[in-house]
Each structure stands twice: as structure tokens, then as C-alpha cells.
Amino acid sequence: MFKNYKVDVLAMAAHPDDVELSCGGTIAKLVQDGLRVSIVDFTRGEMGTRGTPEIRFNESMEAASILGIAHRENLGLPDGFLELNDESVRLAVTMIRKYRPEIVLMNPPFERHPDHQAVNQIIRRAMFISGLRKFETKFEGETQKTHRIRKMFCFQQSYDFPDGSTIFYVNVTQTFKTKMDSIKAYISQVYVPGKSSEDGPITRLSRPEFLEEIEARAISYGTKIGARYAEAFSTTEPLGIEGLHKLL
Numbered sequence: 001m002f003k004n005y006k007v008d009v010l011a012m013a014a015h016p017d018d019v020e021l022s023c024g025g026t027i028a029k030l031v032q033d034g035l036r037v038s039i040v041d042f043t044r045g046e047m048g049t050r051g052t053p054e055i056r057f058n059e060s061m062e063a064a065s066i067l068g069i070a071h072r073e074n075l076g077l078p079d080g081f082l083e084l085n086d087e088s089v090r091l092a093v094t095m096i097r098k099y100r101p102e103i104v105l106m107n108p109p110f111e112r113h114p115d116h117q118a119v120n121q122i123i124r125r126a127m128f129i130s131g132l133r134k135f136e137t138k139f140e141g142e143t144q145k146t147h148r149i150r151k152m153f154c155f156q157q158s159y160d161f162p163d164g165s166t167i168f169y170v171n172v173t174q175t176f177k178t179k180m181d182s183i184k185a186y187i188s189q190v191y192v193p194g195k196s197s198e199d200g201p202i203t204r205l206s207r208p209e210f211l212e213e214i215e216a217r218a219i220s221y222g223t224k225i226g227a228r229y230a231e232a233f234s235t236t237e238p239l240g241i242e243g244l245h246k247l248l
Contacts, residue, residue, distance in 0.1 A: 005038070005070075005071060005098050005099050005100070006036070006099065006100045007035075007036040007037055007038045007070055007071075007099045007100070007101050008030070008035040008036050008037065008101065008102055008103065009027075009030055009035060009036075009037045009038075009101055009102070009103045009104075009105065010037070010038050010039075010040065010095070010096070010099045010101035010103070010104050010105070011023065011027060011037065011038070011039045011040070011104075011105040011106070011155075012039075012040045012042070012092070012095065012104060012105070012106050012107075012119065012123055013039070013040075013041055013042065013106065013107055013116075013119060014041075014042050014043060014082060014107055014113065014115035014116050014118070014119045015041060015042075015043055015045045015048075015079065015113075015115065016041045016044070016045050016056045016057065016059065016060035016063075016074070016186070017045070017056075017059075017060070017063070017183070017186050017189055018041075018107065018116070018157070019039050019041075019105070019155075020063050020067070020179065020182040020183045020185075020186070021157070021183060021214065022155035022156060022157050022231070023105055023155040023170075023231050023233070024063075024067060024175075024178070024179035024180075024182045024183065025170070025172025025175045025176050025178070025179035025218070025229065025231050026105075026155075026170045026172055026175075026231050026233075027039075027067050027069065027105075027179075028067050028068065028172070028175035028178040028179060028182070029170070029172055029174065029175045031067060031068040031069060032068075032174070032175060036070045037067075037069045037070060038069055038070050038071040038072065038073075038099050038101075039064060039069055039071075039072045039073075040072075040073055040074075040075065040095050040099075041060060041072070041073070041074045041075070042074075042075050042077050042082060042088070042115070042119055042122075043074070043075070043076070043077050043078065043079035043080075043082065043115065044056060044057060044074055044076060044079060045079055046079045047079040047080040048079070048189070049201050049203050050188050050189055050200055050201065050203060050206060051186075051188030051189060052188075055188045056186070056188060056189070057074060059185050059186045059187065059188060059189070060072060060074070060185075060186075062185040063182040063183070063185040063186065066178060066181050066182040066185060067178065067182050071099075075091050075095075077091070079115065080114075080115060081115075082114070082115040082118035082119060082122070083118055084118060084121040084122050084125060088118075088122045089122055089125050089126050089129060090137060092122050092123055092125075092126035093126045093129050093130045093135065093137055094137045094138075094139055094144065095126075096126055096127065096130040096147055096149065097130055097137060097139070097144035097145065097146070097147045098139050098144070100147045101149060102149070102150045102151070103149070103150060103151050103152070103153065104123060104127070104149050104151075104152045104153075105152075105153055105154075105155055105233075106119060106120055106123045106152060106153075106154055106155070107119040107120050107154065107155070107157065108120060108154040108155070108156065108157060108159070108161065108234065109121070109154065109162075110159055110161075110162050111157050111158060111159055112157070112158040112159060113157075113158070116157060120154065123152065124152075124236070127148075127149050127152060130146060130147050130148065130149070131146050131147065131148040132146065133146055151235070151237065151239075152235075152236050152237070153233045153234065153235055153236075154233060154234045154235075154236070155231065155232075155233055156231070156232040156233065156234075161232070161234045165234040166234060166235045166238070166239065167232055167233065167234050168232075168233055168234075168235070168239070169221050169222075169224055169225045169227075169230040169231065169232055169233070170230060170231050170233065171222070171225060171227040171229070171230055172218065172227075172229050172230060172231050173222070173227050173228040173229045173230075176215075176218060176228070176229040179218075180211065180214070180215070183211065183214065184211075189203075189205050189206065190205050190206060190210055190211060191206050191207065191208045191210065191211070215229075218230060218231065
């Protein structure tokens with residue numbers, strides 16, 4: 001029986017937890033507004049200092065449940081060695097044609113982790129190729145139909161967006177707690193009192209103050225738009241609106 005994977009928004013990211021850390025509030029808000037959202041993680045995060053791929057997968061599914069998304073899957077590409085190549089682009093095209101999103105959220109082009117930059121390049125290529133009739137992909141034994149994404153947006157990660165970027169902010173005040181709860185599902189990666197192991201190496205994410213930094217950034221972005229909390233995005237193409245009244 002045919003299963004409907006069609007979503008309104010597809011978030012595609014290099015590692016489990018990229019989406020939660022960067023745009024979990026926006027994802028939760030989309031779901032709250034009745035839209036269908038799915039997440040595709042490119043790697044299992046197996047090169048991470050803490051946890052295991054199996055643990056991180058289970059944590060990612062728990063986070064998905066908290067956010068209320070429709071589907072989540074992992075492509076299993078090599079963590080730390082993501083590249084723009086035939087395999088990665090074909091997989092990305094298959095995902096785009098499978099989920100047929102109107103909007104794709106993705107890692108930014110300039111980032112601390114090279115995998116993040118690689119995903120941006122892969123999706124940019126896949127977005128174009130997904131609309132080409134002569135590029136054939138199959139899913140569940142059937143040839144997929146072409147699909148064009150309407151818009152692609154980059155979520156903010158470690159680095160600020162480069163100068164000249166077109167940036168906008170989403171008010172996530174109502175869903176910020178859901179965002180933080182989804183991040184806390186990753187107890188192998190971030191410090192959650194009473195749940196995370198006190199042993200093991202210390203990383204940037206595992207420091208007790210890391211979650212405070214996430215909140216501080218959301219507050220900082222919120223001040224720019226008169227909100228308590230916000231998340232930042234950049235657009236790869238100009239944004240248009242029907243009229244100024246749409247901003248009221």
C-alpha cells in the first residue's frame with residue numbers, strides 16, 4: 001500500500017541534533033500550526049567524542065517524538081567525511097523526491113564543522129537535479145517523479161552568517177520549551193542533570209553552561225524582533241511578500 005511521505009517542510013542536516021540545536025523551535029512551531037515536517041540526518045554522528053551511533057539514533061527518535069514531526073531517517077553517510085559526490089547527491093535527490101517538500105531547511109554554507117558545509121553543497125546541487133527528468137532515481141522499486149523545492153533556508157549554527165547574507169528571524173517564544181526538551185533528549189551529548197553521565201570527555205556541548213548559551217542566543221535574536229526567543233535563518237534567494245500588510 002502506498003505510504004504518503006509528502007511534507008510541507010523537510011529539514012536536512014549533517015548530524016543528529018543539528019536540527020534541534022539550530023531550529024527546533026521553528027520545527028515545533030510549524031507542527032503546532034498544523035504543517036507536516038520531516039527530518040533527514042546525513043550521518044549517524046559516529047565520530048562524535050561522546051555516545052555511540054546507536055545511542056544517538058535512539059536519542060534522535062526521542063527528540064523527533066518531542067517535536068511531533070511526521071518522519072525521521074538517517075542516510076548513514078560517513079561522519080566527518082561528507083563530500084559532494086555522486087552518492088551523496090543521489091541520496092539527497094531521492095529524499096527530496098520522496099518527501100516532496102515546499103521548503104527545505106539545511107546547514108549553512110560557512111561553518112565550523114566541514115560536514116555542515118558539505119551538506120549545504122550537496123542539497124544545493126540536489127535541489128536543482130531533483131527537477132531534471134533525465135536524472136532517474138528509484139524508491140521502493142518505483143521510479144520517482146521530479147520535484148522542485150520552492151524555497152531553501154539555512155539555519156544558524158556555530159558561526160554568524162557571512163556579511164551580505166539575507167537574514168530573518170522566527171519568533172519561537174511559544175515553542176522554546178519544546179526546542180529545549182528536544183535538545184535534552186540527547187543526554188549523551190548535552191549535560192542534563194540527573195540523566196547525563198558524569199564520566200567521559202568534556203566537549204563543547206557537554207559543558208553545564210552550554211544550554212544556557214543556547215537560551216542566551218535565542219534571547220539575543222528575540223530582541224531584534226521584539227520577542228522573548230527567536231531563531232535565525234538566511235535565505236539563498238530573495239524573499240518576496242504580497243504586500244506590507246502581510247508583515248502586520
